[in-house]
Amino acid sequence: MAQLNSNNNLYTFGNELMYINGVEYKGLYHKASETEIYTEPVYNNITSKKLVAFQDIASSKYKYQKLKSIKTKYDTITSAPVVITTSDIENKFILRYFFKKINELSIIESTKKSYDDWTSAKIDPNMYIGIQIKWFIAGVIADVSKFNLNSIRAQKTMPTLIQHLTDPLQYYTTTNYIVPPNINGPKNSTS
Numbered sequence: 001m002a003q004l005n006s007n008n009n010l011y012t013f014g015n016e017l018m019y020i021n022g023v024e025y026k027g028l029y030h031k032a033s034e035t036e037i038y039t040e041p042v043y044n045n046i047t048s049k050k051l052v053a054f055q056d057i058a059s060s061k062y063k064y065q066k067l068k069s070i071k072t073k074y075d076t077i078t079s080a081p082v083v084i085t086t087s088d089i090e091n092k093f094i095l096r097y098f099f100k101k102i103n104e105l106s107i108i109e110s111t112k113k114s115y116d117d118w119t120s121a122k123i124d125p126n127m128y129i130g131i132q133i134k135w136f137i138a139g140v141i142a143d144v145s146k147f148n149l150n151s152i153r154a155q156k157t158m159p160t161l162i163q164h165l166t167d168p169l170q171y172y173t174t175t176n177y178i179v180p181p182n183i184n185g186p187k188n189s190t191s
Helices: 060-067 087-091 112-119 139-153
Strands: 008-020 023-033 038-039 051-055 094-103 105-110 128-136
Touching: 038 087, 094 112, 112 128, 128 139
Parallel strands: none
Antiparallel strands: 008 023, 008 051, 023 038, 038 051, 094 105, 094 128
């Protein structure tokens, strides 16, 4: 049997308490502490529901407080050129990062940092679609072209990428460098 105290068997006629979903509460309630208030005259672990101080849900203050938890400030994506390094050429491929706004057709190429920011929601994942593709830049030219075309066509989340990447050999370079002989001859150390 529950103990009788001044925090049990309380009653509200309205405009005092509401459920956490914003629905006003009228009826018997109890206080487990100054900040913990529940339905029912005494605590029942099955039927008691948490209550909070009443706020007029029609007021703009209440609507604003519910909206405050929505993230509205995100980083932006900026276009960035591809930079090929010597180690990329040795590896024969690079990773490329593309973004498209949900409501637009244009595609932006950016950096790994932008892609990482997008995957960690620093860039709005509801506004942008982002993809990463492996792009070959060296090797047998026919194989490179075929692989890159397949990479483009495999992108189901961004099917218009094929219209953006029209050259499957973009950034292609050969690794078979021929160093020409010194046409000036060996340096003469006697002059």
